[in-house]
Amino acid sequence: MTDAPARVSELVQAWLTPSTALGLLALFTLVTLLLLSLVPLLVALLRPVVHWLDRWRVWGASALSSRVAERPRRLGALTLRVLERDVAELLLVLLAGAVLLACGSALFWLAGEVAENADVVRLDQQVYAGLRALRSDWLDVAMVAVTELGGGRISVAVGVAVFAWLCWRRAWIVALYWAAALLGARACVMALKLGMARVRPASIYSGLESYSFPSGHATSSMVTYGFLAFLMCLRQPWRVRIPVLALTVVAVAAIGVSRLYLGMHWLSDVAAGYALGLAWIALLGTAYRTLHGPAPQGSVAPSRLGVVAAVAVVAAFGYVAWFRLPDTLERYRQAGAATLASQQPLVLAAGATPAAGRSCDGRCPALRSDSPPR
Structure with a gap:
């Protein structure tokens, strides 16, 4: 009789097709747009x-x-x-402070739970095991492509392009905040990785990058795309802010899901990366609004800034897809296969080992239990 995990895997593979995946992504995007559309109504109230x-x-x-x-x-x-100062500005500062406090508390709580091997770790393992049932060839390709959007090559390309654009427009203060956002977030990730030293579920990395907590992709995507959206939305009407924020939310969420699917991170790693990135955006965004105020719209040119960032993403992704994607895909698959092979002995019953010299007529290895009979 086929066991339950195998039946679940067969059902998922039959149901999850490229068309259903695109439908789910479109549904998530629509829900995000609807939720963000409620923000102007709340502001009016x-x-x-x-x-x-x-x-x-x-x-x-x-x-x-x-x-x-x-x-x-x-x-x-x-x-x-x-x-x-204006009351609206004071309320925004209070809101940013609440976000900073909540994200900081969540980050420290997750770190403590992981260090103590608490219930969060068991949830991480359940999510990891459940996502393994979704693995398929076409989904591997899609998730590796999505995860590259939050990788180092594209993040560096976007960071350099935006920094160069801001310097060319002589928006020096904004350029310094942009550099502080990217470099500061990266330094925080490295410090936490070194302090926690948590092993990844599967890994294609070495050295300090082999540590899992927090997710560098989640933090980098949150800060890079999130702070870029913050700069683009300043002094803009809601008809501009809503699609920019919706696209940012969808992209950042997709990158986090790709890290979980590929087995490079635990769920708590991605959640910690999001908390760290959002806290960093709240801190720098509040400092910029309070101490310097929004730069003149003509100096930053939000629409052109978005075009510069989009061109950098397309160019860097084109390079990655053409020259790096096949090798990267193979490395992810080999890492997943090695992890699955190392976990195969866990399928055996507790305390049971293959018996020597017995083969069940070649059909299956017999089991010998070292535990006393009950």
């Missing part, structure tokens, strides 16, 4: 509250200004500077 708070802010600033003029104090002057 909150606008009366923001106006009411702004009136109280103006009243408090005027009252505090007269008091500071009579008795100058450092704390009062600092509070006055805060009250002089």
Whole structure:
């Protein structure tokens, strides 16, 4: 009788075809667009509250200004500077702070759970085992192509192209923030990998890159595409922001799924990479908005910036697909096959080993149990 995992694998392979995969991707994109379309509605609903708070802010600033003029104090002057800012900007700063706190807490919690070998590790193993049932030749090719979008070659190409464009437009402050976003995130990933030293499920890497936690692809894609979307959406209407954010969410999510499918990372690795990347974006984005304010729209030229980034992605991906993809695909398949072969003994019952000299007439190896009879 065929066992349950084999039946599940056959059912998945019969159901999961290129057309259904594209349908699921289109459905996810549509849901993302619908959810993001609710953001302008939420902003419109909150606008009366923001106006009411702004009136109280103006009243408090005027009252505090007269008091500071009579008795100058450092704390009062600092509070006055805060009250002089727009309420909407203050709310955005509070929201970014909440995101930073939540992502930082999630990252430290995941690191602690992994270090203690807690329930998260068992969930990682279940997700890894479940995704192995989805493996097929066409899906291998698709996932390797998607994972390359978050790889080092394309990330470096996009980073250099965007940095060069910003310098050419003399947007020096934005260029420095862009470099800090990419290089700082990379430094954080390397430090965490070295500190956690977690082994990957399967690996085609060596040295420090052989460590798994957090996912470098997840962090890099989140920071590269996420901070690029942040720069492109500044001072833009919602009809521009929604498709840019939707495309970013779909691309970053697809890259994370590809790392899980290829067996290069555990689920907690990808989640930690997303948390680290989003926290880094919130930190740098808040600093840029608060300390420097959005650069003049003409200096960054968001539409042209998007074109520059898209050209860099297409050019780098074309090179990777033409010269590197076949070899990379073979390396991923060999790593997955080696991992599967190393796990084959686990299929045997606990404490059971093949018996020597017995072959069941060549049909199967007999089992000998070292445990006492019950």
